[in-house]
Amino acid sequence: MQEALNFLKQNKDVAFATVSADARPMVRVFQIMKVDGTTLYFATSSRKNVYQELQANPAIELLAYKGNISVRVGGEARFDVADDDQKEIYDTNPVLQRLYPDYRTMTYFSMEIDHLDYYDLTPTPPILRHYDKATGQYQDLDPYRK
DSSP states (O other): HHHHHHHHHOEEEEEEEEOOTTSSSEEEEEEEEEEEETEEEEEEEETHHHHHHHOOOOOOEEEEEETTTTEEEEEEEEOOOOHHHHHHHHHHHHHHHOOOOOOGGGGEEEEEEEEEEEEOSSSOOOEEEEEEETEEEEEEOTTOOO
16 A cells, blocks of 8 residues: 555645536645645645535545656545644745635544555556545455456
């Protein structure tokens, strides 16, 4: 699983999917602000639609992609990010500092990875690995499965 986590650390810009109030999928580009073990951290404004969507339905799925590798991750948003983590995220991201006057003007949330798919098209056959938090297993799957 470390290969997938390292990929997410290096490829922080992701397609980020939520569910709107009328149950429609909403996808936007988002940035992973921090990876700590199997927890991903994010920042946004409480005035944005994504915040409202996550308040109503905390389910998230994201996709990172580069070259022949993609990592898809799912879980739920949690808004109980410690103040030290909030400050670290703000202090290490110049874009946030340019857009927001203080780290406390933002909303931070995390997502513990519930499931993850790592897919590498480089070799033949391709590599497909799946992680499921419920079982604690990270296993190779048949990439041609139906």
